[in-house]
Amino acid sequence: MAGYGIGDMRCGRWRSMNGDTLDATARQCIARYSMLDAGDGIVVGVSGGPDSVALLLFLLDIAPDLDLRLHIAHVNHMIRGADADADADYVQELGRSLGVPVTVRRVDVPKAARVMGATVEDAGRSARYGLFRQTAKALGFSKVAVGHNADDQAETVIMRVVRGTGIRGLAGIPPTRDLGEGITLIRPLIDTTRTAIEAYCKEKNITPRQDRTNVDVAYFRNRVRWELLPLLESKYNSNVRGALVRLALTAAEDEAYLRSAADKVLERSMAQAGARSGSGSGAGAGVGAGPLRQKAEVQLDLVVLRDAPPALLSRVLATAFGMAADGEHDLYYQHVNAMSELVATGSVGDSIDLPRGIRAWLTYECLMVGRAEEADISLSGEETARNNGRGGVDCHGADAATCTKIQVPGATSVPGCGVMVYAAVGEVGRELAALIDADGALPGPQDLVLLARRAAVEWGFGEMILDPRGLGISWAIFDADKAEMDELTVRPWRAGDRLAPFGMEGTKKVSDIFTDEKIPRRDRAQWPVVVSGDQVVWVVGMRASGIAPVDANTRRFVVLIAG
Template sequence: MKHDRDLIARCIGAIERHHMVSQGDGVVIGTSGGADSMALVHAMVELRQELGISLHIAHLNHMIRGAEADADEAFVADAGRALGIPVRTRRVDVPALARACGITVEEAGRNARYQLFEDVASEHGLSAVALAHNADDNAETVLMRIIRGTGLKGLSGIPPVRTTASGLRVIRPFIDIERSLIEDYCAARSIAFRTDSTNADTSYTRNRLRNQLLPELEERYNPSVRQALLRLARNAAIDDDCLGTLAQQLRDACLVCGEPIRLARAGLAAAHDAVVSRVLMWACAQAAGSGQDTYQAHLDSLVALLRIGKTGDGVDLPSGVRARLDPDCLVFETTLGQATVHAARDWGPLTLVPGESVIAGGTGVTGAAWRVRAARARISGCRGGGAMTEGLARIASEALGEEVRAGDAGRLWAVFDAALLDAMGCARLTVRAARVGDRMAPFGLSGEKLLSDVFTDAKVPRQERSLMPVIECGGKVLFVGGLRQSGLAPVGPDTVEVVAVAVSKDERNP
């Protein structure tokens, strides 16, 4: 019985070391039915009295493996009942979701799982979700990131604890425990589990790495390569945390102004590039108003500008941001002109509440005011033939509480499947002005196009483009008010809840 005692001791050690839970917390355990997640369920059941926590189980049927997936779902439900733990299962056609959202099956599955966790936590007042990632998963993740290219944060591997945007704490009690010990624990405790047949499918990158590359590295190069990767991750995490703290101190010391962002040149020039780069990444993201990635080439250009540039020199960056040198400051500003800045400041985020609608207004320099109305509402099905414009118009009118004309579909109003938006990670819609580099997947077309090309095709005058409201969701352009909607999250026969958006232009109300 040594194996099961070792696992429990190391599990409680990780929980205490990383402050994963507190007395009175409610925890939902993400459970696939596999060995790792079933071992986690049993370990948390054994520890729940000592930790003073309550437990729920959540399982997502990805609808990829047919009867096998259905059997997994039934297995998890039965296991939860046998242990006296509430179980929530959900079925999502993940391949269809991936196609509808224009993302990979892996990404769609992850989004759907996390949406389930968020929903269960919200419904039952839970504060954390426990996932069964183990030390082997962590080593594989680090190796995969090295192969694809990464920085210090990527080398840090899977974090033991992180917090989602909604405040849900994601904990991984097994993150320091080897897969072999978990399997020994299952054997010692006679814990039943399911085996996913796709784990052997080498068409998936992670499976090739796990089943082919890592064993070859162990056999031919270093039998302790997994331990070496984990040491690298631990050291990288320590260094990353240290540099993050130093960068925050430098940012606070150098920030002269927040709009536009102005950073004191003297303070930046005196600091190490490793710390300066993090401050510059933060400034780029703030100026862009989004989570736009800043690539190494951009950072190299910014550091060179700071070190050897002269007053008046500048560097163009993604999302319409330009960094330039003033006599005393490094300034980050948009390159879309004052109309864009003014419009973006007037249009704020729209947080959607089921059954309610919200209104935002933005005024462009021409004096034309845009009114943007959005609502989230349940429907009794896609009446009127599902995708028929007249049926969608009725759905939009009911959701918004005001009549829309069928002839304005996709231009002045649009409706989207709320469940698909949730799976894309869209907690809110953001209304903003167009940015350089924006892309969208226009409804009825395959693939994405630059938004500038969509404007050109529609013959929208250049001076008007920055005044049109862009509705963004999860970093993707969902709808350009007055122009076109995207093909993301389309309403279909199975839609039960929609997000409706409508825009109108009032020339008389500047």
């Protein structure tokens, strides 16, 4: 990489906000993050827009110096009809004129989204990166380059601030990322502004394609781009984008340091626990040297954990969860906070339930994290009677302590019922009209999935699994105005509860639903139900009510997800 060290590398991630050219900032970025080696083969993701076209032209400029081999990959998402076809034709012709081979794949992304139970955005991203990896593997290339820029970085940071995040989230879009199978994703333009990119295209006398959906403020990112950031620039800080990019840089550096320190605490805690148990290791897997291996049960020494600073403890607990859940999985703040409280104040036998069927529980000397069935922990009969045995629960009276108000939007822990409830809200407007048949029929399950996934992504719950088969079981969707969104609570089931199941006339006893589903009596006492006012709207994990359906008159909806 000799000759690519231009100026002060420490400032490389924000200097372009002050007017540096694309060529200068991209070269700085490549050097700072060691993105390229001589002889690299690179699959370049090219949509036809300014960012990806500028990236391709820049890589062509530096290719002779590093003996780079380039190959263009493009996905036609089949969303914008003739415009999408024109984008694909443009990329094909661009590659031909530049002498760069092109692979184009047509993917019916809306259909893929319905099959996956994902948003169109997520399905499109999956299609693109799938093509990039497959093409790189087929060609024997080790790099994939995409055109994210400094403005994208600023937008991502502020989006995460609005939704709620920690230091890791503030780090924004990483300059590089491992895609597996020896392939690395690189973002050479992550320090370069959109203005500099447009100037570069003009200098090269090339006119990229423009995607009209990039100005559609129905999308959260576009509202941030066209409404929130301009407001902040005009009223509060004219260089707010540069400030956000600097924040991402410092947050990434801080997170890397904290991650390294947390790994040491994790290793020490596992070693101490292993020494006590005689296994020699609390989980049989090292950290920091590669992907974490699955372990059915992770043991962590309580003394080590209780001595750890909160900033390190939270990362240790999140990593332990990932190990038990077979890989890296994010935990929301509520989960990590609940685990921290368990470590700090819990007693032997105390436990909390976590996503993906994982449970954390205390022994005399260790915190255990593993599959719920391995914990073999249940409430005693005395506890059940004390918590729910008085024949009824009044959420507005003496029994209010057994009820938990659902944070809408947000994530709500319900320890007494062993469940987390995630709530997202959305507005439908014209979008719903397209989902309703001319005869006014209710939207189908796949249509509801699309609405729910979009809301979940909007509020930071995009990783939750939503599919048609889980509707009414693992997740539910209601008209927010009919369901009295501000009054939603979770409480244990009680005798006398009735539900008006969706698609049925009248009501049905919840106890009869338990019988139909063959739920043992010993498992029913703490079964969670969601209530709106005094009406049960969801027997979590079983059936949802039809009293507040999403229909042609719906303007706002609420999505509830059990985790």
